[in-house]
Amino acid sequence: MSAVPGLVGDVLQQQQDHAGGCARATLDLAPPKLCLQDLSLKYKTSSGEKLLALDKINLRVAAGEFLCIVGPSGCGKSTLLYLIAGLHEPSSGSVLMDSKKVVRTGTDRIMIFQEHGLFPWLTVEENVEFGMKMKGVPKAERREHVHEYLKLVHLQKFQKSYIHQLSGGMRQRVAIARALATEPDVLLMDEPFAALDAQTRDLLHDELERIWAETGRTIVFVTHNVREAVRLGDRVAVFTFRPGRVKREYKIDLPRPRQLEDTAVAGTAREILTDLREEINKSLEEEYQAERQR
Amino acid sequence: MKNVAKRIGRQVAFYAVLIGLWALIVRLHIWPTYIFPPPADVYTALRDGFEDHSFWIAIGVSMRHMLLGYGISVVLGTVLGIGLASNRFLEQTVGGLLVSLQSMPSICWLPLAVLWFGLSENAILFVIVMGSTLSVTISMETGRKQMPKIYSMAGRNLGARKWKLFYYVLLPASMPYIITGLKQGWAFAWRSLFAGEMLSATLGLGQRLNAGRDNSDMPMVIAVMILIVAIGYLVDGVLFRAVERRMQHKWGLLAST
Numbered sequence: 219m220s221a222v223p224g225l226v227g228d229v230l231q232q233q234q235d236h237a238g239g240c241a242r243a244t245l246d247l248a249p250p251k252l253c254l255q256d257l258s259l260k261y262k263t264s265s266g267e268k269l270l271a272l273d274k275i276n277l278r279v280a281a282g283e284f285l286c287i288v289g290p291s292g293c294g295k296s297t298l299l300y301l302i303a304g305l306h307e308p309s310s311g312s313v314l315m316d317s318k319k320v321v322r323t324g325t326d327r328i329m330i331f332q333e334h335g336l337f338p339w340l341t342v343e344e345n346v347e348f349g350m351k352m353k354g355v356p357k358a359e360r361r362e363h364v365h366e367y368l369k370l371v372h373l374q375k376f377q378k379s380y381i382h383q384l385s386g387g388m389r390q391r392v393a394i395a396r397a398l399a400t401e402p403d404v405l406l407m408d409e410p411f412a413a414l415d416a417q418t419r420d421l422l423h424d425e426l427e428r429i430w431a432e433t434g435r436t437i438v439f440v441t442h443n444v445r446e447a448v449r450l451g452d453r454v455a456v457f458t459f460r461p462g463r464v465k466r467e468y469k470i471d472l473p474r475p476r477q478l479e480d481t482a483v484a485g486t487a488r489e490i491l492t493d494l495r496e497e498i499n500k501s502l503e504e505e506y507q508a509e510r511q512r
Numbered sequence: 513m514k515n516v517a518k519r520i521g522r523q524v525a526f527y528a529v530l531i532g533l534w535a536l537i538v539r540l541h542i543w544p545t546y547i548f549p550p551p552a553d554v555y556t557a558l559r560d561g562f563e564d565h566s567f568w569i570a571i572g573v574s575m576r577h578m579l580l581g582y583g584i585s586v587v588l589g590t591v592l593g594i595g596l597a598s599n600r601f602l603e604q605t606v607g608g609l610l611v612s613l614q615s616m617p618s619i620c621w622l623p624l625a626v627l628w629f630g631l632s633e634n635a636i637l638f639v640i641v642m643g644s645t646l647s648v649t650i651s652m653e654t655g656r657k658q659m660p661k662i663y664s665m666a667g668r669n670l671g672a673r674k675w676k677l678f679y680y681v682l683l684p685a686s687m688p689y690i691i692t693g694l695k696q697g698w699a700f701a702w703r704s705l706f707a708g709e710m711l712s713a714t715l716g717l718g719q720r721l722n723a724g725r726d727n728s729d730m731p732m733v734i735a736v737m738i739l740i741v742a743i744g745y746l747v748d749g750v751l752f753r754a755v756e757r758r759m760q761h762k763w764g765l766l767a768s769t
Binding site for chain 2: 303305325328331333335336337338340348349351381396400
């Protein structure tokens, strides 16, 4: 840690102060937007075996914060987003949003999926207005907002297009616009740029950083790409391989706007990666064992 | 546009050659004309049938049977399909029964239908409904099951619940399967229709076909067969195809031209 002083902040000691810390403000922190308390998830695999996917996760996310979660595949980091979104139910523990317990889906927490999940039977503008339509916002008002958000992601020209006519990067931008159009407090992004080529991803990093700054949303961003996490996040949480636990948290104080190529970004990423490598090896080993047993 | 013209040209030429060959074979006098009539006789039978309105009436009656029977099948099939897709108990019990019933050729329902309903229109409707409901049901069920989960996740996430989720997300997301089911249901209904009509005393196309046989009127038999093929093609190959292509285009399932 001390090798790069000032770049990586102290590991947050949140593991110790979580109990009861969600409901009230502590001395140095405003009440968190999101607070995960002892969140665990067990599930049954198809072979009937019980798996602990997430083990007592304690995390707090401040309003307007950009939190990135990195971990090897199979660490339950995507599952965590589903829990926050209310799409899955935890086995124990709870998710608090503005100190209120999350019990089901709500448009204050919107997911952006890796496979974007846009509706192919709707046009770009119909996709973007979908959330407002579900809320019962009148049509004229919806159209106005759609314009606004399509402008934000530079896609005004494509409002009448169907999804299959767009490139991968454009699709993710539509997904971002669709998510923002419901005016959520929290954006939950599940490896949204993993399937994109490097150039498109760079571009979307810039756009996401700009949109985040302009709209002031809270973002929880899951990725397996450590550099991406350092490039974007205010804080990076490293998850262990199965069961998923918070291994360590890094505060990223690098000045913005950042670039993926910045040496400071690369240096910090390398440090986190060393921490993560152990977990990645565990996941690879397990994969290898599973393959051998087949 | 040019390609369309070319295709139609080819098809016209193909049928011209086919009819030419037919006329030529008749000329060879291998079979007597009451067994193998010349195209001209069949044309006359077609023309006379339309002129004395008997074909119009037959088509009208048959289409009424179809619309009624198919309509009932679609409603019943949809309800059953949704029920099966959303309830595991129903799926394992009723679902298995339906799949095994589906293997029954619709003509095999006829004796039962005649005993229950007599030689009436109701017997025909019954056979149509039994023949096509199940294929609609099965496609609906597969549609609901195979639909990518991400659509319902995204829908719920964006605030769609209960009927809104069903109407705005699940239904459109399973549309490709639904259209396949409707198309298949129509094809099964169309086949069942003639099984029913040939035995019952109505004025439908199937009865015309049977009358042709009773009178040893070969041109009439062939004329009605041509009508059946033509109507079948119009609905299946033109109407359903158009709906299907439109949807595929929208979804990007077709290579866009």
